[in-house]
Amino acid sequence: MDTTLSLRIRPEVAEAIQQHRPVVALESTLVAHGLPWPLNLETARAAEAAVRHTGAVPATIAVLEGTPTIGLDDGQLERVAHNRAILKASRRDLAYAISRKLNAATTVAATMLLAHRAGIRLFATGGIGGAHRDNNPWDISADVTELAKTPVAVVCAGAKSVLDIPRTLEILETHGVPVVGFGTEEFPAFFVPSSGERITARVDTPRQAADLIRAHWALDGAGVVIAQPVEKHVALDPGSFMNALSAAEQQAMGVGVRGKELTPFLLGRIAEITEGQTLKANHALVVANARLAAQIAICLEG
Numbered sequence: 117m118d119t120t121l122s123l124r125i126r127p128e129v130a131e132a133i134q135q136h137r138p139v140v141a142l143e144s145t146l147v148a149h150g151l152p153w154p155l156n157l158e159t160a161r162a163a164e165a166a167v168r169h170t171g172a173v174p175a176t177i178a179v180l181e182g183t184p185t186i187g188l189d190d191g192q193l194e195r196v197a198h199n200r201a202i203l204k205a206s207r208r209d210l211a212y213a214i215s216r217k218l219n220a221a222t223t224v225a226a227t228m229l230l231a232h233r234a235g236i237r238l239f240a241t242g243g244i245g246g247a248h249r250d251n252n253p254w255d256i257s258a259d260v261t262e263l264a265k266t267p268v269a270v271v272c273a274g275a276k277s278v279l280d281i282p283r284t285l286e287i288l289e290t291h292g293v294p295v296v297g298f299g300t301e302e303f304p305a306f307f308v309p310s311s312g313e314r315i316t317a318r319v320d321t322p323r324q325a326a327d328l329i330r331a332h333w334a335l336d337g338a339g340v341v342i343a344q345p346v347e348k349h350v351a352l353d354p355g356s357f358m359n360a361l362s363a364a365e366q367q368a369m370g371v372g373v374r375g376k377e378l379t380p381f382l383l384g385r386i387a388e389i390t391e392g393q394t395l396k397a398n399h400a401l402v403v404a405n406a407r408l409a410a411q412i413a414i415c416l417e418g
């Protein structure tokens with residue numbers, strides 16, 4: 117039985133990987149399901165541009181007609197951004213998308229897996245998935261278990277308070293995943309610079325981050341979370357964010373949204389309630405994370 121996975125790697129990306137030049141993977145679920153059109157396409161393009169301007173090669177990842185594609189071209193990126201109905205694929209959904217030749221946007225878990233298969237070690241996104249709050253106790257994102265086994269470093273703005281952050285951090289600890297604050301000792305909460313939860317590792321430069329990542333891999337470690345707080349001038353006030361979140365959660369319960377639809381639903385409602393403030397923050401943090409991931413990738417290859 118042949119169980120080789122076929123990937124389509126954009127030539128520019130394949131060449132950079134082969135020559136050990138810095139490459140940064142970017143995910144597509146945040147494009148297809150995390151942000152509304154056309155801000156999603158603008159954000160995806162701005163993240164790619166930030167990686168390029170920093171001196172690395174961007175590789176946005178998705179599944180196109182069943183083929184895991186590492187490095188979308190601009191037309192492919194636009195099609196993913198324009199297709200609300202595209203499947204949201206986490207690790208468990210990839211086999212279905214591939215075998216049925218579907219288009220799918222990849223989550224952090226699925227993007228990590230495909231990036232690793234392609235030989236990419238750095239990945240930038242907005243926020244990681246984690247353990248949901250008390251009303252959904254069994255909803256724990258596969259992002260967490262992927263971080264436990266796949267050696268890719270994920271630069272993010274923490275995790276949204278849509279999640280149970282203390283529990284998410286405990287699960288990551290159990291799985292031996294370093295959670296590293298970039299310029300902070302508190303785990304960032306996506307739209308809000310801090311969740312108030314202390315973390316035990318802090319770095320202040322891309323070089324320090326790269327050294328930590330390299331040391332973790334020398335120990336046969338797998339995923340690493342590098343968490344950078346959203347910039348203050350676009351951050352949300354914690355109180356007004358929590359009010360918006362509670363209202364959105366009430367609505368989700370009211371209409372019975374669960375599972376993989378929950379995060380996109382909550383994000384959409386919170387954007388409406390905050391009159392787009394969360395969208396502005398989301399755009400800024402994705403671009404900032406792309407830039408930082410590129411800086412770390414440059415240090416790792418250097």
Ligand code: PSU
Pocket residue numbers: 143145146147149150151206222223224225242243244245246256257258259276306375376379
């Ligand atoms: N957090 C965001 N926006 C997003 C996501 C997370 O702020 O779009 C996406 C990411 O792709 C993440 C996924 O990997 O949601 C987690 O989904 P789930 O909880 O269904 O595993």
Ligand code: MN
Pocket residue numbers: 255256257258375376
């Ligand atoms: Mn889930």
